Amino acid sequence: MGKILRLNMSDRTAKLEDVPEKYAHLGGRGLTSSIVHDEVDPLAHALGPNNKLVFAPGIVTGTAAPTSSRLSVGGKSPLTGGIKEANTGGRVPPTLAVMGIRALVVEGQPEEKGKYWMAHITWDSDKGEPKVEFLPADEYTGRDLYEVFPELFDRFGDKVNVMGIGVAGEYLYSNSGVVAEDMERRPSRYAGRGGLGAVMGSKGLKFMIFDRTGAPAVKLADSEQFQTGRKKLLDALMEHDITKPKGGLNSYGTAVLVNIVNEAGALPTRNFREGRFEGAAEIAGEAIFEGNKTRLAKELYNHACSPGCVIQCSNTWYNEEGEEIVSCIEYESTWALGANCGIDDLDTVGKLIRLCNAYGLDTIEAGTTIAVAMEGGLAEFGDGQKAIELMHEIGKGTPVGRILGAGTAEAAKVLGVVRAPVVKGQSMPAYEPRAIKGIGMTYAISTMGADHTSGYTIAPEILGVAGKVDQFDRDKAELVRNFQYATAFIDSTGHCLFIAFAILDIASGFEGVVEECNGVLGTSWTMDDVARIGKEVIQKELEFNHAAGLTTADDRLPEFMEYEPLPPHDVVWDVPEETLDAVFGD
Amino acid sequence: MHIELWLYGPIAKYAGEKSRGSHAQLDLELPEGSTMQDLLDRIGLPSEEKGITFINGKLAALPGVDADRSVVLKDGDRVGISHRRSMWPFQYRFGANLTSEIQETFKERPDRGIHHAYSEPEAEE
Numbered sequence: 001m002g003k004i005l006r007l008n009m010s011d012r013t014a015k016l017e018d019v020p021e022k023y024a025h026l027g028g029r030g031l032t033s034s035i036v037h038d039e040v041d042p043l044a045h046a047l048g049p050n051n052k053l054v055f056a057p058g059i060v061t062g063t064a065a066p067t068s069s070r071l072s073v074g075g076k077s078p079l080t081g082g083i084k085e086a087n088t089g090g091r092v093p094p095t096l097a098v099m100g101i102r103a104l105v106v107e108g109q110p111e112e113k114g115k116y117w118m119a120h121i122t123w124d125s126d127k128g129e130p131k132v133e134f135l136p137a138d139e140y141t142g143r144d145l146y147e148v149f150p151e152l153f154d155r156f157g158d159k160v161n162v163m164g165i166g167v168a169g170e171y172l173y174s175n176s177g178v179v180a181e182d183m184e185r186r187p188s189r190y191a192g193r194g195g196l197g198a199v200m201g202s203k204g205l206k207f208m209i210f211d212r213t214g215a216p217a218v219k220l221a222d223s224e225q226f227q228t229g230r231k232k233l234l235d236a237l238m239e240h241d242i243t244k245p246k247g248g249l250n251s252y253g254t255a256v257l258v259n260i261v262n263e264a265g266a267l268p269t270r271n272f273r274e275g276r277f278e279g280a281a282e283i284a285g286e287a288i289f290e291g292n293k294t295r296l297a298k299e300l301y302n303h304a305c306s307p308g309c310v311i312q313c314s315n316t317w318y319n320e321e322g323e324e325i326v327s328c329i330e331y332e333s334t335w336a337l338g339a340n341c342g343i344d345d346l347d348t349v350g351k352l353i354r355l356c357n358a359y360g361l362d363t364i365e366a367g368t369t370i371a372v373a374m375e376g377g378l379a380e381f382g383d384g385q386k387a388i389e390l391m392h393e394i395g396k397g398t399p400v401g402r403i404l405g406a407g408t409a410e411a412a413k414v415l416g417v418v419r420a421p422v423v424k425g426q427s428m429p430a431y432e433p434r435a436i437k438g439i440g441m442t443y444a445i446s447t448m449g450a451d452h453t454s455g456y457t458i459a460p461e462i463l464g465v466a467g468k469v470d471q472f473d474r475d476k477a478e479l480v481r482n483f484q485y486a487t488a489f490i491d492s493t494g495h496c497l498f499i500a501f502a503i504l505d506i507a508s509g510f511e512g513v514v515e516e517c518n519g520v521l522g523t524s525w526t527m528d529d530v531a532r533i534g535k536e537v538i539q540k541e542l543e544f545n546h547a548a549g550l551t552t553a554d555d556r557l558p559e560f561m562e563y564e565p566l567p568p569h570d571v572v573w574d575v576p577e578e579t580l581d582a583v584f585g586d
Numbered sequence: 587m588h589i590e591l592w593l594y595g596p597i598a599k600y601a602g603e604k605s606r607g608s609h610a611q612l613d614l615e616l617p618e619g620s621t622m623q624d625l626l627d628r629i630g631l632p633s634e635e636k637g638i639t640f641i642n643g644k645l646a647a648l649p650g651v652d653a654d655r656s657v658v659l660k661d662g663d664r665v666g667i668s669h670r671r672s673m674w675p676f677q678y679r680f681g682a683n684l685t686s687e688i689q690e691t692f693k694e695r696p697d698r699g700i701h702h703a704y705s706e707p708e709a710e711e
Binding site: 264281290435438439441442455479500505568569 | 592594595606607608609638640642643644645649666668669670671672673674675676677678679680681682683700701702703
């Protein structure tokens with residue numbers, strides 16, 4: 001059944017508890033949101049002693065389920081003031097599951113500010129449970145994570161897993177994420193959005209080092225059903241054009257979206273002024289593939305970010321000397337630090353992403369913040385060198401850096417920039433809402449703030465809309481609501497959201513996910529349970545947000561999008577408020 | 587009439603010396619009344635390599651949802667064609683601009699256009 005591991009940072013003690021019955025079938029986002037809902041005062045200061053930071057692997061994480069190495073990190077967000085779930089892959093998620101850690105809750109706060117600790121979490125074979133040792137982390141603070149990570153692996157061994165914060169978390173930036181290592185032990189995977197790195201920093205916790213040596217495999221309640229489900233999902237992933245080997249994602253990564261969204265006139269450019277960037281093709285997935293081919297004299301296909309992933313969508317970008325600049329360049333990152341800043345040079349974009357990784361920043365929020373800084377006169381749009389300098393200011397914590405580290409909304413306020421592309425204080429990702437109204441609705445109503453990963457479509461059946469989806473006239477509120485529920489379910493399973501590409505189109509793949517969950521938990525879930533489970537997660541998040549003071553007034557897009565037409569389609573945001581309120585309204 | 591053509595990915599090679607490797611931008615002169623199919627014939631792009639297609643920023647075709655072959659192009663149109671391994675998942679195109687031809691095509695399908703990819707001919711749902 002696993003345990004809840006609590007780390008108390010007020011007195012640096014650790015405690016293991018049984019998982020209460022009410023959480024028996026929860027994992028990932030379902031579990032983090034439940035614990036935050038149940039234990040955190042919605043009016044608590046996000047960086048004070050009463051916020052908590054919750055880590056939870058998914059329901060099937062740690063098993064042989066394909067592409068299931070994901071972990072949710074939850075808490076009250078210093079960026080949005082509401083509930084937050086951020087999600088990461090990398091090598092660490094299965095380790096928590098294997099160690100029986102269903103949730104890890106970091107609570108309390110040290111008296112002494114500015115002092116940081118590490119939690120070294122190992123397996124006690126005699127007791128058959130994890131044990132924790134707290135160690136000082138002073139030698140690692142204030143430093144580039146690319147330098148620190150190799151030291152950690154040298155000290156604790158190659159097999160350990162690391163989660164923690166960069167300087168951004170130490171500075172308590174609302175733009176800071178929680179880092180995890182990738183398959184090559186780089187500090188490159190992030191539970192990025194919403195400033196949870198700052199929450200970790202506010203608790204004086206710099207790193208958690210997990211060593212699963214000696215821990216047994218995850219037990220299955222029903223192996224046969226699990227294997228059946230696993231095979232169905234695997235077959236779907238291997239068959240679908242987007243997820244299969246040498247398919248879209250394996251060849252070009254998520255950055256394959258750049259040219260498409262740009263051609264559609266929906267790629268936010270120069271702080272959301274236009275929907276098409278003249279330099280988009282230079283920073284797209286195809287440019288990365290071809291550029292690497294020229295620089296390395298071979299075709300380089302992408303790799304997995306985490307154990308057991310069959311989609312393998314992460315790329316590496318090399319310079320002309322064949323040295324690595326950064327891994328990896330995602331769609332969101334190349335957009336935020338590229339098109340949205342008017343930068344069309346992949347080497348510059350690569351360097352900016354690497355700096356985000358080094359300092360511990362969410363690349364989306366960093367890019368949208370620099371774009372606002374550009375509009376606010378701190379740099380010209382397109383000035384890559386200046387963008388790099390601004391990034392260094394963030395990393396050094398200079399006064400300008402601290403303003404930018406506070407995120408897009410705050411930087412806009414300080415610089416007098418009206419055109420702040422944010423919802424609930426979190427900046428919009430790489431899809432212009434004026435040009436793609438559906439994603440605009442998702443940005444508006446998501447419990448997470450402007451978020452592109454909360455409204456995935458996974459299966460027409462569970463969406464209840466098979467046969468009645470007409471492009472954006474009736475039923476759009478219901479559709480958007482069902483996307484939210486569906487995504488919350490996937491976020492709870494521990495699968496990477498990208499399985500959604502295959503399982504929306506291949507129904508047996510989706511059945512497989514449900515069977516895998518039943519196989520692990522011993523439940524008898526069907527499609528109906530999927531919607532129910534997703535809905536329960538969302539309901540808790542909505543309750544938390546309402547109690548935290550968010551209202552329907554926060555389910556709106558920025559005013560400027562209502563009156564400023566976006567080229568090339570010259571569209572404004574005109575989805576009626578009633579439609580937005582109908583998504584979660586009763 | 588003048589058409590501004592963009593090709594993305596390996597199909598950039600059909601732009602000949604205008605190819606930049608990862609993409610190509612080509613200005614074409616076509617006779618008045620030319621269709622999308624005429625354009626494809628002109629550059630020699632085979633059907634099996636034609637991916638997601640846009641006309642003036644509106645989605646015109648997806649692999650497996652071939653709604654654009656007989657669309658008549660107009661002077662000044664911008665056509666964007668991507669390779670077969672690109673994607674535009676449903677939740678990221680829901681509420682985006684579509685050509686009327688593809689809208690009609692989606693309406694006639696049982697799935698109404700909600701799939702992420704259509705490259706295989708489909709069994710009825």
